[in-house]
Amino acid sequence: MSAARPASPSPARSSGTARLEVRGLSVTYRTAVPTPAVTDVSFSVGVGESLAIVGESGSGKSSVARALGGLLRGSADVAWDELAIDGRSFRPAQLAGPSNPVAGTLLSYVFQEPKSYLNPSLRIGSQLREILGTHLGMGRREATAEAVQLLGDVGIPDGARRMADYPHQLSGGLAQRVAIAMAIAPRPVVLVADEPTSALDVTVAARVVALLRRLQRARGMSLLHITHNLYLAARSSDRVAVMYAGQLVEVGDAAQVLTDGRMPYTQGLLAAAPSADGMREMVPIPGAPPDMRFVGHGCRFRERCPLAADPCGEDVALRDLGGGHDVRCWRAEGAA
């Protein structure tokens, strides 16, 4: 068999200790037939580092994002071997109650549709003040000043005037900036952005991504960016993790994954994505992702993989290719 060793269970690479460390995360939805949306996912994000989790629908990427903050408690069974933020470990049960120790100060979220999760009946000033008061104990005057400052940080120059606006009065891009302001207000250690730009126009989206990076660097925040756009992920994040059918199938530095993707699925994604200059043929991946309720043993991609062979019928572990590059494919060693 191959000489590569299986990936170490805790790939904590890049700058020093990890801000966010996840090991063995599994999520199973409590549907009529239980749906194992996420199977044994492990990753880490270093200080000031950004990790993008890329996947299509059904890959489980959103479930991973939501499980970390205990957002799935009503609908799914979440389990992990280890979840540590800024060195502090948490058990699933701790995040299950209403007073979640992680929310806000350690982990904060930005979602896809800002207008659907900002409170429509409160002015954004009130919402910002509430967050600052709850998490940082600020009084009204202090919170107002801080809120205006935050709005400036996210690129809204006339913040003082905007404080009196309601969410529905804002355009998509502005609303998302406000949402980002609210997310970073309690000064979280880790910011989880779940498809933050998918609902925005391309030019607006690019600016929001740039904003996230700037904030991340200015505040030493770690960023977990969930997206379906592999190019966006690779161009804007430090590291990229590709998910398919609930599993991590490739992890590595952004440049590595983009130019040297070893997993056939990653290669397929790169080939299928349109290129803006149109110089490359758009090559489809046949078939569709598996129904997670009925997935069995072996590589979950094998039915669509052009390189499938007998060994793919056995469960495949993540293999460490060195240099922080892990791939879940036994063909990974050797030529791409």
Add this chain to the structure above:
Amino acid sequence: MSAPAVAPTAVGVPALEVAGLCKQFRQLSPVLRRTVGVLDAVRDVDLQVAAGSTTALVGESGSGKTTLARCVLGLERPEAGTVDIGGLRTGPRTRAKERATRVQVVFQDPNTSLTPRMDLRSIVAEPLVVHRAVADRRELEARVLAALESVGIPASWSRRRPRELSGGQRQRVAIARALVLRPSLIVLDEPVSALDVSVQAQIIRLLRDLQDEYGVAYLLISHDLAIVRAIAHSVSVMYRGQVVEAGVPGQVLREPRHPYTQSLLHAEPSHPAWSLDFFDPSPATGEADAGRAMTRGPGRTGRGDDAPADEDRTDDEPRS
């Protein structure tokens, strides 16, 4: 896939000819419904789609591309201008059947564009039944099954419901429904943006194959320049209701002249010139300046009503 080298020669009548189209929306006050403003959604737009070819309309929200498409489909009544489909002048008085046999539409979201409780067979048969385009049941069945087969849906699936299909498969059914009356023009409204990347290429391929086989013309609405490059013979870029640049995709997308087209290109992460720094202004000046810098510049026509697009204005409307 790179765009076909030679566009099919425009034999005879263009599939679509739009001239001088204008559409305005009145903004009404909430309670008394008094007119408080006018929105120029489409301003004096000309557009052609040669028979059997694909013309793409590119723009972001608020560009007017969706409104223009709706005017072509007869869902909106323009204030001025003409729409000729396959040589026929269409307007509010055009009879439904005449219009339906010439132009059909495929919507963006396959999850909501198919009637949930109807089976695939009925969905695809609907245009034929509504317009009484078939002589008998046998012909109906034959044409429905032929349409489904041509988009890659096996006949045995005809009794299934949309809920049982994946997103890509649903979009195929929507395409079959658009094809069944053999229109000369199909309006594709962001046909793949709601689909996974790995499936997008399948559908684009299917659309190209169908065009080769049946000679149907497409008016493709898209915000995605890369998709446009893959399938269109001609592209028009819209911004705030006007066409700011038009031409062959190979040209327009490689050497865009208008600053707005340039900014669109640069915003595509797959573009070689994409960089976060381009969008990240220096902290001192703030976001708004970056927005202005991109849209001002050479190539803008001298119309005085083109206000500089600052950050706020660009994001004005929700994504169409």
Add this chain to the structure above:
Amino acid sequence: MVVGQSTLGQAVGGAVAGAAALDRTARAHRPMTVLRDNLRTLLLGTPLAVACTAVVVFWVVVAVIGPLVVPGEPIVTDVGARLSAPSAAHWLGTDEFGRDVAARLVSGARVSLTLASITVVVCLVVGTLLGAVAGFNERLSQVLMRVVDAVMAIPGLVLAIVLMAVLGQGLGTIVIALSVVHIPLFARVAFGEVRALKELEFAQAASALGASRWRILTRHFLPSMTSSLTVQASYVLSTAIITEASLSFLGAGVPPPTPSWGAEISSGKTYLFTAPWMLWPAVIALTTLVLAVSLLGDRLRDVLDFRADGGSL
């Protein structure tokens, strides 16, 4: 690397490749399977549901074949045998006119159920049409729905009594009165549904390809509206039974001598201590039937809500 082929054949391959995995999912969604499973859960899912179903079935059977089985006449009077206790000849005794109570009971079942069912059907059809027309037409809805609101503002029983007074007593007029009271409920539900549905893309698609509003309503909307309309129908069924019984109790309902549970309760209460067999059967009948129908209606709502969370429209 992946090599693509630009043929329609690959399109077929692409579509069908996911078929194996989807087949199992698909079979679970087949209409007949879903309907059968739904009905089974609905009617037999819990012990309470089984009991309610049994009660309703019982009364339906009674209404259908009761008059053929029970000896004795509901209308024929027999003064000599008035107020006699239950016996072989008269299973539940006789009333103050010597009429067989059991026979009146089963005939009353037939009357109640028939009137209520017809009312539900009328309300369903008229109310849905009304609501749908209003749903499609913004301007018309302003007028129509205000009328609906006005009618709903009047307490049902009061309105029914007034209508009976105006229309005169009779089985037909009862249906009219009950319908007028309950149509607004259906109209409201239909209005809300149609208004929401017409904004969805498939409705725009249907209208874009030229389907008439009638066709859109019947072919595209109604199938999605069945759950809310069914729930409404079950609710109206139980209230129609009670309202009819109340009207008859007050003497403004079914014209005598046609039997009705309400009327029997009314006359029975006079003889509560002297001839209790007159009162109790009707009371038990009415209570059990309405309770069973109501509980099944609640259960229907729960079952459909559950499905709504799991599935799509």
